[in-house]
Amino acid sequence: MNLIAPLCAAGFFASGVLSDPVSVTHYLVVGAILFTSGVVCMAVKRNALGILMGIELVLNGANVNFIAFGSPYLRGEGSASIGLDGEAIALFVILLAAAEAAVALAITLNFYNNHSTVDIDEADDLQG
Amino acid sequence: MADFLITTVGLPEWLAWTLTASVAAFLVLNVIAGGALVFIWAERKIAARIQDRLGPTRTGGRFGWLQSLADGIKLLAKEDLMPDGADGMLFRLAPYVSFCASFCAFIALPFAFDFVGQRLNVGVFFVVAVLGLEVFGVILAGYASASKWSLFGAMREAAQVVSYEVPLGMCVVVPVMLAGSMDLITIAEKQAGWFINWYLFHDPFTFVIFWVYVTCAVASVNRAPFDLAEAESELVAGFHTEYSGLRWSFFFMAEYGSMYLVSALAAILFMGGWNGPIPVATLLGLSEGTGDTANYFVRLAGCANLMGKSTLGVLVMMWVRWTLPRLRIDQVMTTCLKYCTPIAAFMFAGVMFWQLLLPGGVIRGLSRPAGEIREGWLEGPGGQTAVSGPVPQVSQVRP
Amino acid sequence: MMGTLLGDSTATLGMVLLAAINWHSLLFYLFAAAACACAVAVVLTDNVVRMAFYLVLSLGATAGIFFLAGADFVGAMQLMIYVGGTLVLLVFGVMLTAQAPFVSIRTPASDKVLGGIVGAALLMVLVLSAFSVESWRRPAMGLVAAPSATPLGMAFLGVRVDDDPLAAPAVDSIRSGYLLPFEIVSVHLLVVLVGAAYLARAKRRRIPRGIETAGADAAATGGRS
């Protein structure tokens, strides 16, 4: 008896959460978490590479939103969907992210050559 | 198979799906593991032959065909060391990462018409992408071992793989363009019939680009003469210097797995997949896809066909390894950036124009009208046309 | 006796529960959890290489989410380009920072707290806005998408095959093809690669006056951290 109760509770909970299909909001929440952690990563990391990773995370979170809004699978009846555009824009975002990574790395390399560090707190030459 | 379980056996659906999945996984795993054993043994024998030695002779009969099994047992029994100063978590994770990468790639690899883990309509893409991930484990290993040799090996491999993905991608895109689909099964289907239909013989450009593909494939799986990552003479054993025991064997399985994978990919993309040089089944009047049992044998034959081709590819790689000297890193880069990439690009354009002028290859191109091929480009996987009207929404995931 | 009964009941209960599970949702939850967890892990670790490792995992998990959302082409792209690009990132990170002082540059706790607060505020805003529209929260119809690679390819060539040709010709800017952006992006990529190669080319080490002190400080801070 004392064994069954928690099982049932778990089962009902699981069935309650797991039994109905996900909605756009789920994706949005995931995107939000990725985005936020990217931003925090940018805000907190002192390592230039860390900041680049933060940028990647941010873009990725944005991509999740695009895919969510574009996905025909998540298209509830009546709720408008941007259809292919979502995926197309996501692809563009990915491409530009790759380009951005290349340039950013080049910049980081230069920074390292000049300052012999990748600590961007040292990059305050523009400080007023 | 899932339907079979659900309908006839009457298992609950989730169980049926799980069973199916696990069976597939099991099969693939065995292909890799067993394949690794066999190939290791084969490689030792071939190396011995090429170097005029005998190789393993004692273990298990005359040819020592149990040698690698014995080695496996030895490896299992070995104590695995971890150098202190190593990054423990990554050090442990690295082998699994690279093994998983080459293992995942098998998911989308069709052995016969529907002998496939999961049919993806971007199969080619998926396989190449996941193959690219394998090097990731290598880098982790190199870094986590806290050893200069490992680090250098990892660096070399990373640079090499990343740069060789460019020509490799170009070569892979060519059959995709010809078949008008990224679905491996569709690509193989398009080459059914006599061997003249293979994309290898589609036109001169594809013939050239096949060899470019072979080169890049050998490089991207770090086999000699591109095996700088584990250049014994310079870096003791490259990225897996510090590894021993089971983790080391995982690396090995990953390597042989990816070797097999690229060979299979070559077979599917250029050499007609499971279609033999002679369409025996068609001559016998058997048609694929129908559910009756005779066709299971047809598919088994096709499966054997594919495995034969990919095994052949693997053997060729071994042959090359024990024949050619190792390149320097700058030579490796030169080969990639100054030869493979431009050639691949040129051949790509060539194939494109050939397709415009002589659609359908040398033989069929003279017979088939051009419009057919162009429509073929627009066909979705499985031949359903995507051009007309909104995309039809197919099978339901959930009843 | 009792045990068997109990076991049966448990088994049947388990059957029922499992039968009730929507596997698609389950997979989504798994991937989402992995993605989010790895993202947070990226934030929390100080070690560059581990950060990159978590990042790659997170991106891979996101690719899985894409697959689940029916955008398998984008997923494959994500795996190939994103993960590949991050791989390069990782390589460079290791190359730059393999020497001891740079592997982990610690951030002052105050910054971490501040960043946390700001991040929390942002997260709150985003989540609120995610829940703000009712139709977004409605469960999906659960139809799997038709393979979208071909329509995407056609769209990049400027043809929208997903439009209904029988419907009124939709030629407004949103629904028309992507040929121009596609070309622009390709040229942009080329330019970026050239530029990156130029920036990162090997030049002899030269420290201007103003920066020399900064470099010294950097060494000092490196020693401190």
Add this chain to the structure above:
Amino acid sequence: MDPASTLPLLLGLAWLTPLVSFVAILFFGPRMGPHGKSSAAVATAAIVVSLALSLAALGTWLSVHPVQAVSHDSHAAADSHADSHADSHADSHDQALPPAYSGDWYTLYEGGALKLSIGWYIDALTVLMFVVVTFIASCIHIYAAGYMHDELHDFTDHTVHLSDGSHFHRPGRFSRFFQSLSLFCFSMLGIVIAGNLAMIFIFWELVGICSWFLIGFYYERQSASNAANKAFIVNRVGDFGMIIGMMALWGALGTLHFADSSGQNSAGIETLRPGLLSLVRPEATHHALHVPDGMVKFAAADRVAEITLDHATRTEDGASEIASRVDDWRAMGYGRWLLFVAGIGIFCGCVGKSAQFPLFVWLPDAMEGPTPVSALVHSATMVAAGVFLMGRFYPVLTPDVLLVIAYTGAITLFLAATIALVATDIKQVLAYSTISQLGYMMLALGVGGWVAGLFHLFTHAFFKSLLFLCSGSVIHACHTNDMRKMGGLAKVMPWTAGTMLVGCLAIIGAGVPFVIGLSGYYSKDSILAQALSFSQVNPSHSILFVAATGGAFLTAFYMFRLWFMTFAGQPRDAHISEHAHESPRVMVAPLVALAILAIVAGWSLPGGFGIAAMLEQARPAGTAATVTSGYLFGSLTIPAEHESHVGAIHETATLAAFATAAAGVLLAAMMYVWRILSPLAVAWVFRPIYTFLKQRWYFDELYGAIFVQPVLGIASLASSIDLGVIDKIIDGVAWTARQLAGIDAWIDRTLVDGLVNATASATWSAGIELKKLQTGHLRQYVMFIVIGTVAMFVLASLLLRSSLAA
């Protein structure tokens, strides 16, 4: 060989060779040998080469157009013309066109009706002119090579006194002299070969500038520079008239070409453009002079305008009606004035160039230049240009113009002769004789003696250059120009004396009547004969003949006065006669050559060849017949030239000429050799006339009073106005501007600058303050961004009242 292509080639080369040498000497002259000695060789070689080419051209010409003997019968002559005419217009039997070739080498500008081109118009006259000019120029070059040797080393000019009393000292200008000489020849040949009036004008001006260079060769001497300026300015006066004439021609006829030329019309179609000659004397009228349509329409502009107005709608009708009316208008005399003005205008140019009354004053001063220059200017090049142009332009001249020309010539010849009587400067005597001989030529042209005038031009060229060179060698020997210091030089310099005697005899036209004579004998006789026949047909103008005869008498007198004073008798100045010596051979040789030619130039060879005959061949169409016309000065008859060859007139003229010449020589001998009459006594008797002549009829004073003084006065007035008024105004304006600028500067410094500086400093301080915000820390920026985003979101959501919690 085809003369149409050969002659332009030969003559063109002959024309350009001096240019080549000019350029060569211009750039490398001083470096040619010591002090540029070789430049003489270069220039001489050039001119000799062009002489050879001209001779070749002459040979070509004769081989194509053999010359018949001068026939006194118009028909025979005309036949000979017709036969000798290469492409003869068979239809006009008695009025054949002379053989001529024309064409363009290079077109400077072609727009609308105007076509300026460098072209050629070659007929017998051109060829002869080439030969004569190049020959004389060659002689003068050779002569000058000896004469100018002073210029080889540094040259001290004893006539120029510097402020410190010393003499002017300068390096020699040998090469420069020959450079100008070459350019001079080039320009003259350009005039001769020119195919249209525009080109003639160009080279006309070139000749002018060359004369300016050469007359002002010793430009340190005040007199020399004055003479150069005088020559130049006086010529400009004439050229002004020439420009008017050219404008009249072009404005009315739209062409300046002599011969018909093919050119593109405004529509760009290749068409044949009628030249001046064919316009004025078209075949339609059998080459009789008639006012061209263009001039008629031009004059009747108002009529044309109203007709065009009437047919404003149908222009082609208007055109046809105008065409139909043109002849009436011509009959009514429209356009005559225009043609007259054109002729007079061109003649004005010639008046200036060949020193006719009233513009002759520059020529006597022109002797300030070195003697070879004087020889060139007086004989072959400059003054000849005027007469040549008149000859070339002759067909366009109406009888009225001819009358004007005749009177101008008559006046000139008499005037100059009288002045020459009393001149004591040897070169001045020659100068005035030149003027009067030119007067003869003009007179001849004016009275219809085309051949006579040009014939005299050629013969005169020979003996006048001879005379000048002789005087040059005399001056070279005595270092003075004053005849009163000479005398008895015949013994010391026999060659000079002999050749000069030949020259004098030639110029007075000595000869055995009806048998043989020197060159002048033929030319002057034909002139007198023509004058006689003219005054016979027009009794009212018989004064012309009288003037000509009297001129002959005077000529004989002053020429021999010159010769006697110089060579005969006893030396008047021992010092000079001691140092006198015969000139070097390089100077004597040209004298001899020229002397021979001065003798034979007039003869006609047994084959009938002679200058006169050749000129006869070049006679313009329609000038061979007697013409009776005249619009402005009453009826006028221009007798045909061949009529003056008939016995009576010819004999009378010859006898008259011989008598006058003999009388002149006798008088001179009486006064200067036999001392029967004392020149001083004569001068005392005719004191007023003597002084009047001595003062050259006060022409210079006259011009000075009429033109120069007024101009100077106006100039001084203008300058005083300039200084007194305009400068004052400008200074005032400037002063005001300075004051205003000062005020403005003050405002600028205090207010504007203050404002700007205030703004700048304010910005600066603000920047210093704001600088603190710029932490330069990337991570803080990220935080700012995030915070800003969140804040904006919250703000927007609150403002829009969208319930987030919903």
